[in-house]
Amino acid sequence: MSTSTRTRILEVAAALVRESPDGDISTRAVCEAAKVGAPALYRHFGDKEGLLSAVVDHGFEKYLATKRERGETTDAVEDLRRGWDSHVAFALDNRNLYRLMNSPAMRTPPAAALESHRILTGDLERAAARGRIRVAPELAAQMIMSANVGVALMLVSRPATFDDIEVSRRVRDALYATVLTPDPAREESPSAPADAEVPTAAARLSALLRKEHGAGLSTAEAALMKEWLDRVANA
Secondary structure, three states: OHHHHHHHHHHHHHHHHHHOOOOOOOHHHHHHHHOOOHHHHHHHHOOHHHHHHHHHHHHHHHHHHHHHHHOOOOOHHHHHHHHHHHHHHHHHHOHHHHHHHOOOOOOOOOHHHHHHHHHHHHHHHHHHHOOOEOOOHHHHHHHHHHHHHHHHHHHHHOOOOOOOOHHHHHHHHHHHHHHEOOOOOOOOOOOOOHHHHHHHHHHHHHHHHHHOOOOOOOHHHHHHHHHHHHHHHHO
16 A cells, blocks of 8 residues: 555656646645645655655666666667657656756755766776776766757757757767777777877776776785776866
């Protein structure tokens, strides 16, 4: 009974978020639509923020499921491009939910946002291990996620100004040209500039060190080596 009550409240709240003109809902409206008392809502979710965070996770679950089931291909860079595009597509298909997920009013980041960031970082670590990124994966993830969310929010919140989805591809390609190294397998790709060779090598070695769990170094030594390598990569 408890589980079904929680699910009913979540589904009702998600529907109200979708239908709301601005994405905001009241706990009273949720309780009335779900036919539960306020104590039941607060028992399951704590407060309104807890309810909204759960709504975001509930709605974002389908998107994350596709990313989990995708598996790792042999081309981490292509996975990064598809990840950007699928992020924007989800935002456009779930406008209120996406605005809610990135609202400053959400003091605690939803678990869905944290998992999405971890998946992105994992793809970047695979790219770094192949020498395909110029900075440390953690910094690259921050750069990509902030730009990806920014573009998605503009497309969702300012459709009159940002009325062309092509802007997403242009920003993606411009940022990836800065973060990623050219593909050596493609003849038309120019060689990486000389001043990028050392940072790229440092990012690759740092990723390989994590992959090999320290490669014989102690925990403290591996942490120090990673700090040095990431500092060189991000210089």
